[in-house]
Amino acid sequence: MDATSCSELLFQTKFTASHPHKLYRKFSRSCSQTTSLSGSSSQARTYLSIDSTIKRTGNVGGPYVCGPAQKRSVVGKTFCAVGVSPYGENVAEYQPHLHAAEDKVGVLLLNLGGPETLHDVQPFLFNLFADPDIIRLPRLFRFLQWPLAKLISVLRAPKSKEGYAAIGGGSPLRKITDEQAHALKMALEKKNLPVNVYVGMRYWYPFTEEAVQQVCFTPFSNGLPLMGYFLAWR
Numbered sequence: 001m002d003a004t005s006c007s008e009l010l011f012q013t014k015f016t017a018s019h020p021h022k023l024y025r026k027f028s029r030s031c032s033q034t035t036s037l038s039g040s041s042s043q044a045r046t047y048l049s050i051d052s053t054i055k056r057t058g059n060v061g062g063p064y065v066c067g068p069a070q071k072r073s074v075v076g077k078t079f080c081a082v083g084v085s086p087y088g089e090n091v092a093e094y095q096p097h098l099h100a101a102e103d104k105v106g107v108l109l110l111n112l113g114g115p116e117t118l119h120d121v122q123p124f125l126f127n128l129f130a131d132p133d134i135i136r137l138p139r140l141f142r143f144l145q146w147p148l149a150k151l152i153s154v155l156r157a158p159k160s161k162e163g164y165a166a167i168g169g170g171s172p173l174r175k176i177t178d179e180q181a182h183a184l185k186m187a188l189e190k191k192n193l194p195v196n197v198y199v200g201m202r203y204w205y206p207f208t209e210e211a212v213q214q215v216c217f218t219p220f221s222n223g224l225p226l227m228g229y230f231l232a233w234r
């Protein structure tokens with residue numbers, strides 16, 4: 001992925017520095033640092049399969065183009081990964097070249113996330129309620145978004161903690177998503193389709209930005225399918 005397409009991806013995922021969610025996000029590198037990693041290749045494909053919910057909320061909704069980059073190993077651990085193959089059963093028919101060992105496909109699974117510990121509950125709720133797609137205030141009152149998010153999250157956290165405590169102390173969402181990612185990776189490998197799978201969450205770790213950073217440091221000669229899906233959370 002080159003730097004331009006990477007920053008376009010980040011831009012279109014609407015995670016700007018001013019986004020309130022960032023209050024509870026830690027990042028070590030910016031995507032623009034991938035400039036030096038960019039390379040050239042004759043092949044560049046992008047596969048998109050974005051959940052309509054994501055399109056609607058605008059979390060991820062543009063035609064992201066993840067171009068090819070130089071061959072290099074994945075930096076850091078591969079985020080849990082798994083999702084749904086965009087190729088269907090007859091993937092080899094469509095992309096016979098994917099069988100070449102050097103061809104890598106990345107799959108980014110997008111979900112919402114949940115607090116992993118009781119300690120995470122209040123900041124998670126803040127991220128949720130600070131999202132104008134969850135609570136939309138009239139333009140005149142937008143400045144109240146964060147204070148309101150803080151207020152609601154602090155007020156609601158004790159009750160939510162009770163609920164999470166009753167189901168083991170946190171949301172199962174990440175574990176389930178990681179398991180799905182692993183299962184997808186295994187299923188595609190069985191079809192002789194080696195993939196890197198990533199998980200990005202909107203409201204908690206691993207945040208979509210982190211997953212995108214991982215993607216930015218990975219060479220994909222065949223593009224990146226974006227898979228959005230959501231588990232029932234109630």
Ligand SMILES: C=CC1=C(C)c2cc3[nH]c(cc4nc(cc5[nH]c(cc1n2)c(C)c5CCC(=O)O)C(CCC(=O)O)=C4C)c(C)c3C=C
Binds near residue numbers: 128170171
């Ligand atoms: C008025 C309260 C809430 C609105 C409106 C709301 C909308 C909304 N929520 C999600 C996604 C998630 N919500 C999750 C947890 C959660 N949501 C609320 C409240 C509202 N959500 C609370 C209080 C909580 C904490 C849990 C609880 O106490 O019930 C989660 C996390 C699920 C998990 O596995 O932990 C998600 C995801 C969306 C998409 C949405 C509006 C479109």
Ligand SMILES: [Fe+2]
Binds near residue numbers: 128
């Ligand atoms: Fe919710």
